[in-house]
Amino acid sequence: MKVAVITGAARGIGRAIALRLAKDGISVAVSDILTEQVKETAEIVRKNGGKALPLAIDVRDEEQIKSMFERVVDEFGGVDILVNNAGIVHRSHIVDTTSDDFDFVIGVNLKGAFLCIKHAAPIMRRRGGGVIVNISSLHAFATLPNLAVYASSKAGLVGLTKAAALDLGDWNIRVVAICPAAVDTPMLRDKPTEEENIAAANRWKKASPIGLLLQPEDVANLVAWLVSDEARGLTGVAVVLDAGVSADLQVRKIPV
Numbered sequence: 195m196k197v198a199v200i201t202g203a204a205r206g207i208g209r210a211i212a213l214r215l216a217k218d219g220i221s222v223a224v225s226d227i228l229t230e231q232v233k234e235t236a237e238i239v240r241k242n243g244g245k246a247l248p249l250a251i252d253v254r255d256e257e258q259i260k261s262m263f264e265r266v267v268d269e270f271g272g273v274d275i276l277v278n279n280a281g282i283v284h285r286s287h288i289v290d291t292t293s294d295d296f297d298f299v300i301g302v303n304l305k306g307a308f309l310c311i312k313h314a315a316p317i318m319r320r321r322g323g324g325v326i327v328n329i330s331s332l333h334a335f336a337t338l339p340n341l342a343v344y345a346s347s348k349a350g351l352v353g354l355t356k357a358a359a360l361d362l363g364d365w366n367i368r369v370v371a372i373c374p375a376a377v378d379t380p381m382l383r384d385k386p387t388e389e390e391n392i393a394a395a396n397r398w399k400k401a402s403p404i405g406l407l408l409q410p411e412d413v414a415n416l417v418a419w420l421v422s423d424e425a426r427g428l429t430g431v432a433v434v435l436d437a438g439v440s441a442d443l444q445v446r447k448i449p450v
């Protein structure tokens with residue numbers, strides 16, 4: 195039985211990835227700082243007949259990451275798949291963004307992924323290989339005002355994907371990134387009022403030539419394929435999953 199470790203799996207995209215991989219017969223270790231909600235993810239997996247191990251970890255903490263992988267090896271025997279999904283968004287004008295803001299967001303979104311890769315890869319090597327999927331963002335390539343740190347962290351994740359693919363290729367480990375446009379999760383719906391949340395969702399829908407606001411399951415389905423042998427030719431690349439949003443150069447389409 196294959197084993198996947200998914201970070202940020204308490205809700206949103208991470209939870210959808212856990213449910214989808216479990217449906218494909220993969221044992222899932224689900225980790226997050228939201229202890230109760232990540233237990234709930236594991237419960238749902240188990241109710242659906244899958245195997246799940248919930249773990250309370252903060253991806254900024256290397257010791258916690260090390261013990262997470264030790265627990266997974268003890269419980270499931272190894273690791274074949276790592277999905278670096280944990281992430282936070284931070285909105286502020288670049289000149290109002292503090293050094294601490296920068297360190298915090300980079301610490302979760304970029305350093306967290308680096309640390310997980312560093313500690314997962316030797317374990318995957320012992321199994322003869324594996325696949326690492328980094329959940330980056332369309333903001334790696336084109337962004338909006340007030341997202342300097344977030345965009346930097348997600349662009350960094352694309353660079354990390356390429357570098358890791360080179361270093362880990364000899365161990366038969368593929369490393370890929372997914373760059374989604376807006377996905378309908380608590381992260382997208384974090385505005386002060388429900389009206390603003392609906393407006394944001396509608397703007398993204400309108401910006402898609404097929405009128406689609408991506409759902410967490412759309413990302414999960416792509417992860418499921420990327421970790422399968424059908425995707426064996428893909429490593430060191432960032433796959434854009436954006437419902438066509440970036441194909442359209444009408445700059446007025448997403449009023450900010």
Ligand SMILES: NC(=O)c1ccc[n+]([C@@H]2O[C@H](COP(=O)([O-])OP(=O)(O)OC[C@H]3O[C@@H](n4cnc5c(N)ncnc54)[C@H](O)[C@@H]3O)[C@@H](O)[C@H]2O)c1
Nearest residue numbers: 202204206207226227252253279280281331376377379381
């Ligand atoms: N929702 C979107 O529009 C969108 C678009 C593109 C990319 N993404 C990326 O997808 C990923 C998942 O986002 P989501 O939309 O499901 O958001 P979300 O906020 O619903 O989920 C993110 C999860 O990460 C966890 N997390 C945050 N900090 C952590 C830490 N230090 N250690 C461990 N876990 C931590 C949170 O508790 C949460 O459960 C993120 O990396 C995000 O940047 C989201």
